[in-house]
Amino acid sequence: MQASRARLFKEYKEVQREKVADPDIQLACDDTNIFKWTALIKGPSETPYEGGVFQLAFAVPEQYPLQPPQVRFLTKIFHPNVHFKTGEICLDILKNAWSPAWTLQSVCRAIIALMAHPEPDSPLNCDSGNLLRSGDIRGFHSMARMYTRLAAMPKKG
């Protein structure tokens, strides 16, 4: 319990320092609860998510960093490894492959990498996975692009 607080406090300090260094990630801690964090990440370029800003919610367990944080997308996203309704993310490092050397910041980087390189063989969003598995890259791109426009980009006019 206390160890996780101390570690999160360290990460908080680090985030304050690094804010300028990584323009793609904005991590923020809940004002009243150090175990609740949110992040704004930019959709990677040359993907259908480019130009979008996606919000993530972190719920950090008391055993952190021995247990991984729970992360989900608050912003709707069309991606094979993200549950379309709940925003749940299928990513090995958030489950079996977790290592305490990961930080909230580096988890964000891993999620950005997942956005750029989907794994259609372990889909949480079957429609999205099937499009990619059947080789319909164009179909996948246009669906993902549409949802990026709808949910992750500021409304125009």
Place this chain on the structure above:
Amino acid sequence: MKQEEEELIHNTTSSSEDSNPCPICLGPIVQDSYLDKCLHKFCYNCIVHWTKVVTSKHSYKLSSVKCPLCKMENFSVIHGFDGSSFQHYYINQNFENGGFILTKAHKYRLQCYYTEPGFVGDIFKVSRYWKSFKYLQPNCWLQSWLKREIQALIQEEDVEVIMHHILGVINSFMRRNDQYSRSRTPEAKEEEFQALISDAARPFLAARTERFVNEMELFLASGLNIEAYDAVYKQRLGWSAPGVTSETTGGLSEQRPIIPYLYIFDEDSDGTD
């Protein structure tokens, strides 16, 4: 633990950035510990907690843990390095049998193996032991001595099987000497004894076998109980010996580095006439 955290928080608030923090707690490293293969460095508590989390997730006995940084398989945590010696925390062992950590008595026995052979040969006369047929009197402390010795050498708690195996070989040798005439020379008997025990112990003790046999002879020759024997040995080692304290708290040991080869004795006191 508490103190460690306060230190952590204090360190962050005073904004002094440590160049090489522990990858797990991100704080300054407390009790430097290294994984044995990749040699990545962590706090002792952090890495041991992590190995416990990993091993508790598996129903079968894990003997290795992947490094949190590089994923290399590691079998133990090296810690307590004091300039001349260090300790191992073995992944499966500590989890499986509730933590066998070498006690101070075990550490002292291991230390003895780093001294010159004949280190206490001037005190405990092995040749006299054989010449005066002292081996005909059973030594009631031998079993406990053997157990501790084997535990220290192979760093496992449950050594009953090995201990009884070796003890059996010793007893049958002594009995045989009872029955047969005393026609053979003490030297020949000693040699036979050494060969028998070596054969029995080698599969378990490997390269430490010869020295183990010598140490056992010294213990037998001393005719002392373990406490008295330890006191003599420790005095020679330069340990201030307040008796055998067994501390099993896996923390820092107060073991003082001693310089092996500090005393070198003439061999003549132990030689044959």
